[in-house]
Amino acid sequence: MMTAVTSLLSAEQRAVLALWTEVNASLSAYHKLISNFGTAGLAWNAKVEAWRQLGIHSTHLKRHEQPEQTLTTIDKIQQALLDGKYGLLFADQPDYPAQLLEIYDPPPLLFYRGDKARLQQAQIAIVGSRKPTAHAQKITFDMAQYLAQAGYIITSGLALGVDKRAHLGALAQSDAEYQGRTVGVMGTGIDVNYPNHHDKLFGQIIDQGG
Template identity: 40%
Template sequence: MTEITREERYWLWLSSVDGIGPVRFYDTLSVFTDLERAFHECASIPERVKSVTSRQGGALLASANESYIDRLLELCARKKIHVLTRLNQDYPQILAEIENPPPVLFYKGYLPSFDERACALVGSRKPTKNGFSIIRSLANGLAGEGVVIVSGMARGIDTAAHMGALDANGVTAAVLGCGADVVYPPENHELYGRILERGAVISEFLPGTEPKPQYFPQRNRIVSGLCNVLIAGEGGERSGARITVDSALRQGRDVYTTICDLKSPVAKLPLYLMDSGAPVVQNAADVMNGMGWRIRSVAPTPKTEKGANKLDLLETRIYNLLLKENLSAGELAEETGITIKDINTVLTVMELRGLIEGLPGDRFRINS
């Protein structure tokens, strides 16, 4: 599991306290500048930080001990949950730039690179059959081009987005309105497991947190915050998807929509976006061209031979690591936990396919 610094321990502490949330977290940080000092002087926080109430002050006092932080870290380790604070270099830069980004993310699986090419797909929990199919096809085509697919693992459109990415052996990330260890909705248990094989399940909520209605709008700003472009499928006029769209627009993200049955009750969101001038996309090429992304077909194509799934997963992990920086085979082995022998085998295959190229000093980079 992720090692955290002493400073990050206090980020974890403050962010975990009931009622604090990102706004009060950053208010406290701006007053104290050093959260270790805030930890030791927490009795004074309600007096010094105007947004923190006396009730929240009581919760801060009750949790201000090192053993509390240790127990949190032990819980995460036991559940194989990574702790990623905003101080960590692996924290997605694209998310760090939004207003009041999550101070701490909890995730299972492995974290993709969102900063270059990531697309969120959102919409109704009860789409039409055609609406479901359109989103699944879009996600499939985009994932096949190496675009990270982001959604919320809810019923309907979210499920279609994740399934489409997985169909293409692509990379996908689910942002939950509950703990990263909680499968919601329960019927998506198998999907949850498949997502962990191809990407990450992410949450800003503590492990074990059960879903509540008020958590989902909060979650939605992360869905839009992790993407360069958001595609809204079928959805209602006053829906969670509309909240995510509004969040994306505030964050300066590109927003597209899809064709729909104009008579359907779930056509209201696409129609609203069309009236607002949002581009209508029908396939992955429309999105790629609209974003100025080169079509390069980097994702592994589905294979059936023995060991193909393992090879596809390694290729995807290596590709996403090399998107961040040039690395040697040894560094890739260290990052992935895979043996040098297996890493070298995958690197050779990727070179032959033109995905990467070797550099002096046994380093590799994406073939541009």
Template identity: 40%
Template sequence: MRQDVEIPYQETLIKWLHLSSIPRFGVASLTKLSQKLACQAHDLLCMGQGELLQAGLNSKQVECIQHPDQKGIQRSLDWLGCNKNSFILHYEDPRYPALLKEISSPPLLLFGYGDPQKLSNLQIAMVGSRNPSLNGKANAKLFAQQLGLAGWTITSGLALGIDGFSHQGALAAKAITIAVLGTGIDTVYPKRHQQLAENILAAGGVIVSEFAPLTPARPENFPRRNRIISGLSLGTLVVEAALKSGSLITARYATEQNRDVFAIPGNINNPLSKGCHYLIQQGAKLVTEFADINEEFSHLEFNTNVTNENKIQKKCTQSLATERLLDSVDFEATPLDIVVERSGMPASEVMSQLLEYELRGLVVAVSGGYIKLGEK
């Protein structure tokens, strides 16, 4: 009597690495062929040229199947073997995030560092400009921190600007944050975010990419990775974005994936607010605080104490400080000397009170002075 023997994990992984190297061949193609030929995914690798051509594959794809890139496959296996904190998930791996499987073009493979189980956490994607305003930076950190405290995992792309500040806000809340790369998994881009990447992993986060080790930074790969950022997440928050930007590409992916899109409004004269205003006009939800996002997911359990704590902190702060001082700080960066002049208070008292405001979450210190964060 025949007994089925489970294929060893590495042998299965080699087959998936082989499949992932086929040009213009993804999950949709694989599923279609498997159904048409009534076979398992890896059975395609054993078929003859004529059968593969008849099934609809082109000559380049057939060539890749019959002559696999052994060096590339071995390079990925070597990377996996040399890093204790690394993983490779294929599409049929039980740890592959279920939410990502729902999108139209999920990656065949996910390379990563960290605990792959956390890819199934409840996630909110946060994206925005690579050159944000001071207000945009403050909002990214504030929303990421408060969403993280409420129980969300914050997912972004490790890029300069809003991405980086979103990861930092999550880390400040001691929340899990996930970075999706547009380069090979072994390459942090931009390089200046190397320390941020290390901080993410040290805090229990995950770094993931669909691109194998040594894949260079190609411009076309960054928009492509955006579908993974939105695909891992229940919703996408656009903090600040121009009309033509990668952030709006991510928002479009989220809409196509039937996920929620949120946008923070801004100054009508700020070109980096135009993308958010456009999204709001197209049906994205306007948000002014993290609770606006949570109320869309009332069926999920979150740390509601965060909202109550914010209200209590604000009440305590207002009892300790004058409204005149708070009114002296704008929603755009306000220099310290302007705050002193407007309030009519001694500089030492202003600085002391602004520090108290900052600790309470009413203002944030930026390079140009202070920004009022508004009602909580």
């Protein structure tokens, strides 16, 4: 049974979360369901057989057959939102990154930590080798530092090597006006810091306003 934290999200938002959970973040499966049923609510309330007829993968069907597990997951997410552990943006909300809506298949939701306003600002992505040369590390750091001072948000993947140097370069600002101009994309999920020895970097990004 859902708890009182369900009031944080509308019924349709909970349905979006439910679908996203049951298709295991598969954009193709999610969009197929929305295209066929019209809304996340109608899609989630549809019978398993209706999903099967659409060619939805068997692993997704198994999750759809066990809605109580999905509801438990949503309940945990809502509790985390209530506790302020992270935030959540849906694609139909004004705070959802406008640039992301321009791609072919934007995700229906985004979990975030820190200043969500950074997601709306002009960004430049810097990614690369996990084992860069010393020269590449210096170039990456200097470039990120310069671009952040020029007003850009430096987006990278929080990985070892080039990614880390890009984040650190963006954070290395003496003027408070330019601090926090970096966004880290967390491929392992919002509640899993990976690699875990980058915990200090995660904290530094948040503390400086990223």
